[in-house]
Amino acid sequence: MSSESSSPASTQAQGDKPSYKQTLNLPKTAFPMRANLVQNEPASMKRWDGMRLYDTLRQLSADERRDLWSFHDGPPYANGSIHLGHLLNKVLKDFVVRTRTMQGLDVPYVPGWDCHGLPIEHKVMTELVESGKAAKLDTLSDDDRRMAVRRECRKYAEKFIKLQTGQMRQLLTVADYDHPYLTMQPEYEAATLEVFANLVEHGLVYRALKPVHWSIANQTALAEAELEYYDRQDLSVYVWFEVEDVAALLKAFGLAGKDPKEFADLKPSLMIWTTTPWTLPANLAVAVHPRYEYVLAMMGGRPTVIAAELYAKVKSLREKSSAHGAAELGRCKGADLLGLTYRHPFCNRVSPVVSAEYVTLEDGTGLVHTAPGHGAEDFQTGHANGLDIYCPVRADGTYDDTVPDWLRGMDIWKANEVIAKRLEDDGAMYFSHTFTHSYPHDWRGKTPVIFRATEQWFAAVDKPRAGDLDLRTLALDQTRDDVKFYPEWGRNRMRGMLESRPDWCLSRQRAWGLPIPAFFDADGNYLLTRRTVMCVAEKVRVKGSDAWFTMSPAQLLEGYDAASDPDAPDSFKAQAWQSVGPESLRKSSDIFDVWFESGCSWHAVMDQRGQADLANGKPVELYLEGSDQHRGWFQVSLLTALGATGRAPFKALLTHGFTVDKDGKKMSKSLGNTIEVEDLLKKYGADVCRWWVASINFEGDIKVDYSLFDVAGESYRKVRNTLRFLLSNLDDYTPLDQRETMPGASLDAWVLGEYNRVSQEVRAAYDRYDFRAAHSTLYDFCNDTLSAVYLAATKDRLYCDRPDSMRRRRTQRAMWELCDGLCRLLAPILPHTADEAYRSLWKVDAKDTSRCVQLTTYLDAIDVSADAAWTKVMAAREASQQTLEAARAAQVIENPLDAEVHVQDADGALAAFATRFADATGDSFEAEFADLLGVSRVKFVGPGAARVVALADEPRCERSWKRDGTVKQRSDGGWLTDRDAQAVGVA
């Protein structure tokens, strides 16, 4: 308009351009648009540390007598840097702690580490070997050597605990990092022994043979991780085991017509195959697969039982003729062979055919030589069939005296040939040849390893606990009825694992761990009672488990008297022993399986620190770990607690899935698809990483890719900008102590009502650990309800109204509540950003620690009652947006402020509401609706009359850019609406 350039207003403004800009209340805030998380999060951390946030929360809880809500951290292994799984796990735990804390509960969180165990010891031993120190250690006494290794292991664990603590703190987790629990702490070790003492008392601990990997060269047991596989030449033998009960054999193959006596002269036999002939003296059974098919066929002149599928293959090893079929006498299923018996080819005994599912048809004969003392599967089969765990091989790799005399004292490797020769001579060898295969070797000595049964300590799963049910039944009962599972399918999964788990082998033959406090006398009898364990526990509580290695049996048992211990074996009570005393005892050299230690944390941490009291029926509220812990920590914790107290240590179990790459594949260093936590933190900052965690469905596999963090970053920025916009419009606002009530007809009441609903939804989602739902509800609220609707609609009044107009102040009050409430709802997920915004809201400076969102609780519901008509208003708004968009597409208008929209008000509800609105607020509802659409004017019209009218010909307010029909030239020469004229103070 030509008149604009000549108006006084324009000349009063700067230079030649007309402007009312400096008369507006434009947004202003110190809260930056760009978060700069990587740079700014450390400052938040420092501030929280300075105010001792964790301790302050505990103090606050004590002062306010908050209810305790106990949460228990499962200990990660003190080895290496934290990985994505840790990030996910620790952040989820932090969500739980923070959401419950903001609810007004007392939620202490003690982080822990699993410190003992093979991975560390192995790593330390490797370093000692490489540096040449290991050889020196081997010259020391057993106790001294172990102590030396243990010292190195402790240093190693401490180093990584420190490293991981720093990394976990970078994730902005709130925890008692000054007082973590470590499974190698004396008080933890002592408490572990206390639990063990209870298990011993309840008769659940026993000693039995079990095959382990054994290094003959070092006379020590080895773990899987200590094996290295190299090629080795061995003798592969196919051996006949002559059937004892020929009649039963004939019956199994449906050959009842044959005469057993006559048939027996043909020496009908089972054909087995093995690559370790030296284990044959320990053979106690032959295993078949119950569903496979077996044939009885002539091989090498004997009626031979062999898997149907392997018959031709094995027969061709020795017999070149192709007419195999003619030699077949009968067929049956493996199940039909069960219970048959055979004579050992050179030991004087008869053994049975048993069933085993692991029998395969890839190699051998389908009939598996089973030596329960010399193989893991053999052991299980032996157990299942009540066989002895027979192991005639001594620690030095020679046979003991239970084998035939021609083998006694012989080295097992030499025995391979001797046994083969004997089988040949006796006509029991069908075929043999040397072949090369991959075979496990000792990582240190590079010598071949064998499976050898050794005495181990076990916890019985099926034995009745004194005066009670057995652990398996107890565990199944409690996981069926008493424990909650998130997600629910965890129940089924864990119960399935409980149903099939074998007895728990508690012992390991290592140095870096908690010793099993058993004593042996010269005859091999052991002393292990509740009292002896408690006696040792006292020493351990003072000196740590090193005491076991530095103290003598007499010192360790000081204060213990076998004679008065009702549980002590008679041999230890006997007069003769009493005169010799504990000094004559030998200390056990076994340590506990590390799972036993971590499985005792409910007592060692939660009981001891007063956060739970299982014996008196106060278990922990929640354990939260990856779903692998259904078999791991959850299960071992359950078993130790049931064994010691009869009760489950937790009320609920929450599991998350595992991180996979963007294609859903497992992450591994060898595939090169791993992503480092350090890199994510450096690139995105903790709050964005946490925002990402909150966005995922953690129950299943979790895809991880940088692009997903980019998305999380974008989404974070939207929320941040909403907070920023709220803050920037509150710059000139101070909340009044007394809250006025919002007129229910006002838009502000509507948005606060929406906030109340969202707040309730978010808190309910937090309650059920549905962080994803909370995340998306918060996100949608910021974007949709606030950014697109409320903030867009109120911009005009905030900028253009008189600063202290009632309408503007009312909106500012609503915005204050929104900002305050949002900060608190966001705080569990975005601790840094929420606190940054919260502090900005209160305008406290960097050093000021008087305000901290983490010390608040969620805002109570705001006392408003929005007019029910707002639902219709918002629907009409959406419909009108379509009308507007169509007009824009038809080029009726470009800028919405050039438009008057005729809004369809079919039932007159809007018009009716307009009256209530005007009465309550003193403002025009048409103008309010125009703001909701971002247009200049609105009219309510009847059905079918919705349209857009262009207002380009009407004068435009130079201040608010509206064409609301009141624009005219004012006393200062500017063209203004009535409202703007009043705001500027011109007539």
Next chain:
RNA sequence: GGGCUUGUAGCUCAGUUGGUCAGAGCGCACCGCUGAUAACGGUGAGGUCGGAGGUUCGAAUCCUCCCAGGCCCA
């Protein structure tokens, strides 16, 4: 090989007990704003719900099998 589990638009996910359940957000495309501006607003296109059978009047939703993943065992 077994137990549990996952597979819905390019991406992340909603879809209670089978019947407007084919949805949301991001991304993308187009438009607007330029007084939230390394921002903001509006509109739109996109999927035979891993595959194949089956039950049913009707299935993403129940059953069977298969394919591709994950955890734990063997």
